[in-house]
Amino acid sequence: MSRTDIFSIPYAVVSVRLILLCTILFIAFWIRVQGLEDLPAAQFTETDGYFYYWQASLISEYGELPARDMHRWLPIGRDLGQTLNLYGYTLAYAHKAAAWIFPNLTLYDVCLYMPVICFCIGLGALCLYLYHTYGLLFSSIVGVLLATLPGSIERSTAGFGDRDAFCLMIGILAVTTYLVSVQAQRRCIRLFWMLISGFIVFLGGLSWEGFGVFLSVIIVVELWRFLTSETEEGLGHYTLWVLTFVPTLWLASPAYRNGYGFAEHLAAFVLTPPLVLLGMRVLRGLLVSKVGKLRPHARPLALGLTFVSSTLALGYVLIQHSTFINTTVPLSQNPVMQAMTELQAPNFKYWASRYGTVVFFGGIGSILTPLYRWRGGGVMFAIPIAVFTLTVFFRQPLDKIWGEDLGNFLFGIAIAGCAIVFLLLAGRKTYIPNELVYIAFTFWFLGWIALSRDARRYDFFIGVPLSIFTAELIQFLSHTISHHFKRYPQTVLRAGIAIAMLASLMFFPLLGAHATHALWTAKHMRAPKPEDANVKKAFDSMKIELPNTAIVAAHWGYGSQLNVLGGVKTIIDQDTYLQNWILLYNQHVHNATSENEVLEYLKTHGATHIMLTGKDPSHSFLHGDLSDAFLPVYPKKDFDNTPIKVWELHYPSDIKTDLNYLKTGFPEIDDTLQLQ
Numbered sequence: 001m002s003r004t005d006i007f008s009i010p011y012a013v014v015s016v017r018l019i020l021l022c023t024i025l026f027i028a029f030w031i032r033v034q035g036l037e038d039l040p041a042a043q044f045t046e047t048d049g050y051f052y053y054w055q056a057s058l059i060s061e062y063g064e065l066p067a068r069d070m071h072r073w074l075p076i077g078r079d080l081g082q083t084l085n086l087y088g089y090t091l092a093y094a095h096k097a098a099a100w101i102f103p104n105l106t107l108y109d110v111c112l113y114m115p116v117i118c119f120c121i122g123l124g125a126l127c128l129y130l131y132h133t134y135g136l137l138f139s140s141i142v143g144v145l146l147a148t149l150p151g152s153i154e155r156s157t158a159g160f161g162d163r164d165a166f167c168l169m170i171g172i173l174a175v176t177t178y179l180v181s182v183q184a185q186r187r188c189i190r191l192f193w194m195l196i197s198g199f200i201v202f203l204g205g206l207s208w209e210g211f212g213v214f215l216s217v218i219i220v221v222e223l224w225r226f227l228t229s230e231t232e233e234g235l236g237h238y239t240l241w242v243l244t245f246v247p248t249l250w251l252a253s254p255a256y257r258n259g260y261g262f263a264e265h266l267a268a269f270v271l272t273p274p275l276v277l278l279g280m281r282v283l284r285g286l287l288v289s290k291v292g293k294l295r296p297h298a299r300p301l302a303l304g305l306t307f308v309s310s311t312l313a314l315g316y317v318l319i320q321h322s323t324f325i326n327t328t329v330p331l332s333q334n335p336v337m338q339a340m341t342e343l344q345a346p347n348f349k350y351w352a353s354r355y356g357t358v359v360f361f362g363g364i365g366s367i368l369t370p371l372y373r374w375r376g377g378g379v380m381f382a383i384p385i386a387v388f389t390l391t392v393f394f395r396q397p398l399d400k401i402w403g404e405d406l407g408n409f410l411f412g413i414a415i416a417g418c419a420i421v422f423l424l425l426a427g428r429k430t431y432i433p434n435e436l437v438y439i440a441f442t443f444w445f446l447g448w449i450a451l452s453r454d455a456r457r458y459d460f461f462i463g464v465p466l467s468i469f470t471a472e473l474i475q476f477l478s479h480t481i482s483h484h485f486k487r488y489p490q491t492v493l494r495a496g497i498a499i500a501m502l503a504s505l506m507f508f509p510l511l512g513a514h515a516t517h518a519l520w521t522a523k524h525m526r527a528p529k530p531e532d533a534n535v536k537k538a539f540d541s542m543k544i545e546l547p548n549t550a551i552v553a554a555h556w557g558y559g560s561q562l563n564v565l566g567g568v569k570t571i572i573d574q575d576t577y578l579q580n581w582i583l584l585y586n587q588h589v590h591n592a593t594s595e596n597e598v599l600e601y602l603k604t605h606g607a608t609h610i611m612l613t614g615k616d617p618s619h620s621f622l623h624g625d626l627s628d629a630f631l632p633v634y635p636k637k638d639f640d641n642t643p644i645k646v647w648e649l650h651y652p653s654d655i656k657t658d659l660n661y662l663k664t665g666f667p668e669i670d671d672t673l674q675l676q
Contacts (some may be wrong), residue, residue: 001668016311017136024140025120028147032116035523040536042565045526047574050560053111055088057564060095060107072570074551075606076662076669081254082263084603086206087163090114112158113375119156122169123147126464129176133183133437137495138471141502145467147172148506149514150521151354152463154522157522164460165207167236170204171214172464175440178218181237182225182436194237198244204342205249205270209262212270213447215304215463220422220443221436225307226428230298232285242274251573260668261577268316275538276313280305299427306423342457347396350456355463356512358470358505363389365469365476366445370475373432377425383416392453407671418446441465473490474501530561534644537615541634542566542646546609552646553589553602556582562611571605580665588619588661596655599629602662609633612645626639 044050058065065085068077088317095110123146130139146152174197201218204211222238249271250256256265256271283300288294294301310649351359365384370378390398393410399407432438437545445465452459478497506515530536535558542552543566551569552562559573572582589610598621602610602636608632610623626647632639634646662673 009193010572021143024127024143024147024338025124027144028123029116029120030151031147031153031158031518031522032119032153033113033522034519036112036158037369038523039112039159040528043159043354043528043536044111044161045157045159046155047529047557048161049111049159050529050564051573051575052088052091052161052163053108054105054560054563055085055289056091056095056111057093059089070569071521072559072573072575073577073581074569074571075604076673078575080260082259082577084206084208084253084255087166090166110503111161115156115160115162116158118169121153122165123293125169125176129180130468132472133179133434134475135525137498138475140252140473141498142467142473144506145358145470145593146463146504146537147353148518149358149467150525151459153518153521154354154525156458157214157526158213159528160526162224166212166333167204167208167211168461168464170200170207171211171461174200174204174214175217175444178221178241179437181241182221182234184636190234190237190586191240194241195244198241201241202245202252205245205256206252209255209266210458211642212266213451214272214444215275215442216447217440222274222277223306223439224436224439226281226284226424227299227302228425228428229302232281239278239449240283243276246271246275251646260666269442276309280309303423303427310419328387328600343455345395345454346452346456346459350396351393352512353517355466356457356505356517358512358514359393360467361473361505362445362466363393365473366442366465368476369438369442369469373435374425374428377428380421381418381425382423384414385412385442385446388418388449390447395453415446415450441468445469447483454525459489470505474498477501523545531564532614532640534645536565538611538634538644538646539565542568545633550608551606552609552611553585553605555613555615556585557615558611558613568609571607578664578666578669580663584661586617589622590617592621595621595629599649599651599655600658601661602649603655604657604659609650610647610649614643 039045044053054071056066058069065080065088067080071075072078089116091107094114095105095107098105099112107414123143124257126146127139127143130142148178155162156162156168177193177200178197181190181197184190184193196220201211201215204214210453225234232593250267258269259266270601280302284298284305287301288298347456355362367382367389370381370385372378374381387410391407391414395411441464446464448458448461450463452462473492475498478494478501481497482488484494485493505511507513530539539561542550542562545567546552546566548567549569551567551571553571554562556576557574559570559575562568562570563573572578572585576582585599589598592598592601610622612620616622622645629650629652630647631650632645633648635642639645662670664673
């Protein structure tokens, strides 16, 4: 009986498996809603949570987002054509749908629980796919690990409010539905799942600029199929898959047509790779069909086309490298990006605290898997993966031994080695079971961990491959150990050994005992924003005392919080849309040489009020003696001795505006401002 023929499985067996899956999902959900009772009303535990709540509020009120958000980044507003806004629409319309059943449900409630719901949907889909591919034990190990890993909890808890769990869900759905389609035997089933995968990629492309990493996993798998085949079988399905999201994304979002800033290279990294691969497949098909001498050399021809395309892609990256300074976070040297703690490189303690020994077992599993899958050929792959793993997870202690430059060099060599071995292995003639699944999650592992090496915020996405390769290692060890005890029932023995190893990873202190930190992570890893209760009181006062037309200048980290909690407009915020404006704010407000400079800068932005908090530097010009142009309005008592101050601005008649205070660094914007 085939494992995929679920209708031939006895009802009781199906029920047990569904109960197990539901139990895993319940555990994941229960962990992630812990500590919710300690979250103050109307607050989130992440600053961007306010941003998406703000977007969803606009959509709920007007039915859609405006072309420009004129509540922030004043005086020009935030160009929403350069953002990918699906999550805001999802929140707004999920609330409208849920309100039919639960009339008392608020939009805030939906925003509060959406990260948990999205994570559980993604986890459920992954477990179902792995069950039909590897079996119940394997999928259960992965599910339990993902449900309890602190690194997979922090950004998927209730109250987090950001779109990370939503993007992970879409990434899992896109990759797994694609793998289902290529593994399907019937053409109609393959077509159905291919179209579903393409549509999900379209949704992902409207959700996040970084979704291209998930898309690259699929592209790598399709490239593997291209390199290991001699015919263009499935070209029609792949073409339909590409057509479901490439032209639609181009039409749906201006960010793909004329992107700048963070969206400058969006089309190049999301739309171009699938089109290039489609072109290579079509070209090889034409050459092989028209030139008889090339038919026996279909694989070398595919390798040559891949090499040429890769060289052109590398050339593009090298030519455009200077433009990544402001648009690609891991390469950025911008002081604003360097000030964001979530974009700092993780150290050894960080990995251990968030993943226990799973981070190491997963790394070992990624090294061991090609060895027992590809035997001799797998050694070539295992070596660069081992170097890659060492230079990421053990980066800090190893850099102290051999220096950061050598560590970075070895890391680059490891990535290049993985790419080269990938091409060499594609030339072999044999096929291993589920090799496409292995290829997919290996490059999921490599892609997201490479990004996490320099920016810790991306480690949320590495839990999936770490859990899968940990399950691979546990399964391999259980089979190896049980082989020495042939007198006992092998199925029961293997399951018992695997469960014992899983329990040890989760609860044994010497092996990290990550599960014992799960509840603490959900309750305490993220504090309510704003963390300072005095700042929250100031926001509450603004909501009552100030008109909604007020424009408050403040530290950029409080931008969306001011919009939502204070009900006012802002000139900079944590969206970091115009990073140069944040630098100019520090230069002409905190580091100003005269009060006139401060007032000219603020008048140019149309600010009506300015706020000083503990986030601002102690040497700020605002800490000095200010003229009557700065009228204290909050707090009304003991103003001089409070760390939180709000002034109303009364500009003297001689204060002028100056377009130099609006320099963005983007010619598209600066030229328009000059014309205006």
